[in-house]
Amino acid sequence: MNLDQKTKLGPLILVGAFLVVLSPVFVFISKAADPCARATFDYKECQAKRNAIAKEIQRNRELAAQKKKEVEELQKIISQINADILATQAKINGTQSQIDRANSEINNLNSQIAQKEKDLAVEQKNQNEAIRVMYETANKDALEILGGSENLSEVVTYGTYLEALEVKIEKTINEIARLKEELEQKKDELEKKKGELERLRRELQGQSKALQSQKETKSAFLNNAKAAVSQYLTAAKNAESEMANIDEQLRRVARGPMGNLYGKYVATGDIIGYEGSTGNSTGPHVHLEARQRSGYNGDGNIDDFIAIGYGNASNPASNCSIGLPISTLQLNFGLSKPLREPAYVTACFGWGGYGSGQWGEKFHGGVDMAAYYGAPVYASASGKVVFHGDLGAWGNAVVIYHGNGLWTLYGHMI
Numbered sequence: 001m002n003l004d005q006k007t008k009l010g011p012l013i014l015v016g017a018f019l020v021v022l023s024p025v026f027v028f029i030s031k032a033a034d035p036c037a038r039a040t041f042d043y044k045e046c047q048a049k050r051n052a053i054a055k056e057i058q059r060n061r062e063l064a065a066q067k068k069k070e071v072e073e074l075q076k077i078i079s080q081i082n083a084d085i086l087a088t089q090a091k092i093n094g095t096q097s098q099i100d101r102a103n104s105e106i107n108n109l110n111s112q113i114a115q116k117e118k119d120l121a122v123e124q125k126n127q128n129e130a131i132r133v134m135y136e137t138a139n140k141d142a143l144e145i146l147g148g149s150e151n152l153s154e155v156v157t158y159g160t161y162l163e164a165l166e167v168k169i170e171k172t173i174n175e176i177a178r179l180k181e182e183l184e185q186k187k188d189e190l191e192k193k194k195g196e197l198e199r200l201r202r203e204l205q206g207q208s209k210a211l212q213s214q215k216e217t218k219s220a221f222l223n224n225a226k227a228a229v230s231q232y233l234t235a236a237k238n239a240e241s242e243m244a245n246i247d248e249q250l251r252r253v254a255r256g257p258m259g260n261l262y263g264k265y266v267a268t269g270d271i272i273g274y275e276g277s278t279g280n281s282t283g284p285h286v287h288l289e290a291r292q293r294s295g296y297n298g299d300g301n302i303d304d305f306i307a308i309g310y311g312n313a314s315n316p317a318s319n320c321s322i323g324l325p326i327s328t329l330q331l332n333f334g335l336s337k338p339l340r341e342p343a344y345v346t347a348c349f350g351w352g353g354y355g356s357g358q359w360g361e362k363f364h365g366g367v368d369m370a371a372y373y374g375a376p377v378y379a380s381a382s383g384k385v386v387f388h389g390d391l392g393a394w395g396n397a398v399v400i401y402h403g404n405g406l407w408t409l410y411g412h413m414i
């Protein structure tokens with residue numbers, strides 16, 4: 001083999017080696033990929049997968065809620081912009097009608113001015129004519145009068161009359177001119193006002209346009225946020241259906257022969273069953289009961305648990321009240337909640353623990369909690385399962401012995 005052949009074969013050898021090395025890894029990964037599949041079922045791994053998916057659902061729901069908030073904020077902003085657009089439009093309309101009024105007033109003044117101009121022209125013409133006639137007559141008469149009159153006072157009177165007439169005519173002309181000027185001034189003022197109104201209208205139109213483009217931008221954001229919400233919700237929904245499949249598997253296992261937990265050790269938070277309404281139950285819920293015997297040194301046998309007695313059960317919760325969300329419920333003995341939120345207390349421990357109704361006056365040996373039918377029930381503490389099966393009034397139940405004389409019982413499961 002020469003150097004050339006070596007160079008050509010080099011990459012092929014590398015690829016081959018790569019495949020040889022990787023193929024078992026692939027097999028391993030694909031085998032480990034679904035611990036909930038029938039053939040490769042692994043109770044613990046499947047539970048871990050379920051918890052991971054539950055987290056994914058939670059995360060997607062949180063993101064969806066966040067985006068939903070964004071949607072609501074944007075919707076608020078857009079409706080404010082819409083209100084602003086409407087208000088601006090109303091202002092524009094108001095300004096427009098003011099402009100229209102000014103225009104009609106201006107038109108009115110224009111025709112009044114035109115009328116005054118006409119009156120002025122006529123009056124001017126009349127005056128000229130009157131004075132011409134008067135002068136002609138006056139001069140003629142004055143000469144005649146001067147020629148044959150015995151009384152000069154007549155001439156004087158005539159002249160005075162003429163003068164008075166001139167003054168009167170001039171006064172009328174001045175009055176008309178003054179009125180015309182007044183109208184012109186009024187018109188100027190109106191034109192000025194109209195100009196201001198038009199400027200205002202243009203400004204408002206500019207504002208309206210800016211608001212419109214703001215609205216378009218926000219609407220685009222809104223659509224994106226809405227799309228994101230549905231994307232997250234779809235992701236959550238897909239994860240939920242995947243989780244439902246896993247739960248179905250777990251349920252099958254938990255109820256089936258290989259899934260019977262009797263004798264097995266469970267950790268805190270392991271799924272030990274599913275909320276149901278078996279036994280004496282008016283609806284789906286989990287009955288959590290704790291029993292403690294101090295100084296007990298036995299192996300947690302179910303008979304020892306029963307022997308403590310129904311009425312001597314220990315109170316599993318110290319701040320119980322019906323309707324309380326389990327998030328605020330304080331469990332005793334360091335127990336964790338057997339259900340995930342949202343879940344609520346439906347009965348408390350002790351006499352009258354059921355509240356009122358059919359069971360009102362009876363003694364209740366545990367705390368009842370409800371989420372939904374089929375909700376996973378988690379071990380409240382680690383320990384050995386000393387009973388799994390039908391336990392009479394408690395229905396399908398699991399009893400776990402935690403050591404130090406402490407047992408917990410989970411009743412009414414599917």
Ligand SMILES: [Zn+2]
Pocket residue numbers: 286287288347364366367368
């Ligand atoms: Zn109960």
